[in-house]
Amino acid sequence: MKMLRKAVFPVAGLGTRFLPATKAMPKEMLTIVDRPLIQYAVEEALEAGIEQLIFVTGRNKTALEDHFDIAYELEAVMKGRGKSLDILAGTRLPAGAIASVRQQEPLGLGHAIWCAREIVGDEPFAVLLPDDLMVGRSGRPGCLAQMVEAYERVGGNIVCVEQVPPEKSASYGIITPGARDGPLTEVRGLVEKPKPEEAPSNLGIVGRYILQPEVMRVLDNPVRGAGGEIQLTDAMAQLIGRQPFHGLTVEAERHDCGDKIGFVKANLALALKREDVAPAIRAFIATLQ
Numbered sequence: 096m097k098m099l100r101k102a103v104f105p106v107a108g109l110g111t112r113f114l115p116a117t118k119a120m121p122k123e124m125l126t127i128v129d130r131p132l133i134q135y136a137v138e139e140a141l142e143a144g145i146e147q148l149i150f151v152t153g154r155n156k157t158a159l160e161d162h163f164d165i166a167y168e169l170e171a172v173m174k175g176r177g178k179s180l181d182i183l184a185g186t187r188l189p190a191g192a193i194a195s196v197r198q199q200e201p202l203g204l205g206h207a208i209w210c211a212r213e214i215v216g217d218e219p220f221a222v223l224l225p226d227d228l229m230v231g232r233s234g235r236p237g238c239l240a241q242m243v244e245a246y247e248r249v250g251g252n253i254v255c256v257e258q259v260p261p262e263k264s265a266s267y268g269i270i271t272p273g274a275r276d277g278p279l280t281e282v283r284g285l286v287e288k289p290k291p292e293e294a295p296s297n298l299g300i301v302g303r304y305i306l307q308p309e310v311m312r313v314l315d316n317p318v319r320g321a322g323g324e325i326q327l328t329d330a331m332a333q334l335i336g337r338q339p340f341h342g343l344t345v346e347a348e349r350h351d352c353g354d355k356i357g358f359v360k361a362n363l364a365l366a367l368k369r370e371d372v373a374p375a376i377r378a379f380i381a382t383l384q
Contacts, residue, residue, distance in 0.1 A: 096250045099243055099305060101214070102145040102221040104136060105207035107153035107198040112354055121156050123225045125352070127361050128369060130185070132352055133159055136225040138185055143239035145221060148188075149214050150195040151207045160195060163188045203324025208306075209314040217308050219246075222327075224302030226353040228361050229255075231346070238303050238347045245279060246305050251339025252331065256280065257349065259299035261291040267299030268328035270342050282340040287328040298342055300328065301349060307338055 110122025117125075123133040137148060150159055163186055170180055198210045208222060221239060229238035236244070242253050259267055271284030272295075286295060304327075313330040334340060350361035366376045 096247075097219055099144065099219050099221060099246060100146045101149060101218055102140045102147070102223055102239075103149045103151060103208055103211045103215065104133070104223055104225060105151045105198070105204060106133065106156060106159055106225065107151055107201070107207060109153070109201070113358075119155065121158055124158050124162065125358065127228060127350075127352070127358075128365050128372065131162065132225040132228060133162065134185055135228055136223045137163070137188075139229060139237045139239050140221065140223055142237050143221070143243045145239075146192070147214075148193045149211045149220075150193060151198050151210050152195050153198055153201075160193060162186055163193055203326055205314055205325035205327040205330050208327055209311060209325070212311040212314070215308060215311065219305060219307050222302075222304040222306065226351065227302030228350040228352050229301075229303065229345070230348040230350070230365065232348065235346045238345045241345045241347070242303060242305055242343055245341065245343050249279065249339055249341055251341065252282075252307055252310075252334055253305040253341050253343055254282070254300045254331070255303035256298040256342035256344055257301055258297050261294065261297060264289055264291050264294040264297070264299065267301075268326075269294045269296060270298050270300065271295040272298060272342070278344040278346075280342045280344070282335060282342050284335060285328050285332040287326045298344075300342070303345075304331075306331070307334065309338065310334060 106121065106123050108122065110117030113122050113125065124131045127135065140148060152159065165187060173180060194214050196210050196214060198207045223239065231237040235241070238255060242255060246253050256270060265288045268285055268287045269289055270280070270282045273281030273283040280298065284295060310330050313333045314325070350364065351357035352361050367373050
């Protein structure tokens with residue numbers, strides 16, 4: 096079993112749900128309190144031992160790489176004013192830590208992952224969707240770190256799953272569950288965005304994956320799935336029975352920041368965990384009641 100060293104971040108989306116804010120700014124640069132979504136995902140990956148971060152980008156996405164670059168003028172001004180640079184620590188990564196590749200057409204998540212095939216090579220890799228903000232519960236590792244712990248025990252492919260309301264099954268890939276071992280559930284089948292009456296369970300896949308490189312071979316010969324897109328779920332389904340495949344229910348707080356309501360809720364939830372801003376936020380909320 097090869098060690099997990101690489102992670103793919105599909106960040107080529109246009110962010111149309113957040114227009115006009117995302118007309119000129121990547122949606123992954125939208126901030127939760129004082130950090131952009133992409134930084135939360137990158138920090139989660141680094142905590143899990145990831146060494147190389149692969150951004151699958153599109154046009155007008157250079158801000159994502161710039162965010163993790165050295166900002167000489169900013170740092171010089173801060174130093175000149177006697178300000179600490181510690182606040183920028185999470186944005187300065189070692190040389191070569193980030194690689195990027197373009198997804199030139201919006202053909203779906205499976206296609207975005209396939210675009211990273213040359214950089215991934217013959218290694219297992221993680222996939223993190225920054226829209227799904229995963230906050231580790233107190234005293235527990237982050238979501239991907241928990242998945243790595245499970246991967247080191249059972250190998251193969253692992254997806255993060257959570258119980259979803261039946262009426263929302265058409266928004267998720269749903270697993271057909273097999274044997275359960277605590278938070279681990281054997282995956283016997285996968286269905287992308289089924290109708291509620293056709294869903295094989297209430298366990299939906301959320302934005303974290305650990306996959307074997309063979310999924311890239313499947314994506315070499317893609318089939319258009321739900322929505323006419325190349326679906327990662329359909330490709331993963333072909334690995335079931337050929338490799339170990341499990342769903343992991345993690346101890347983490349998930350915020351779906353892919354829409355405005357989830358984004359606002361995430362800002363409130365994380366602000367209330369921060370000692371520097373929580374008292375003022377609580378006081379403000381009290382004035383609204």
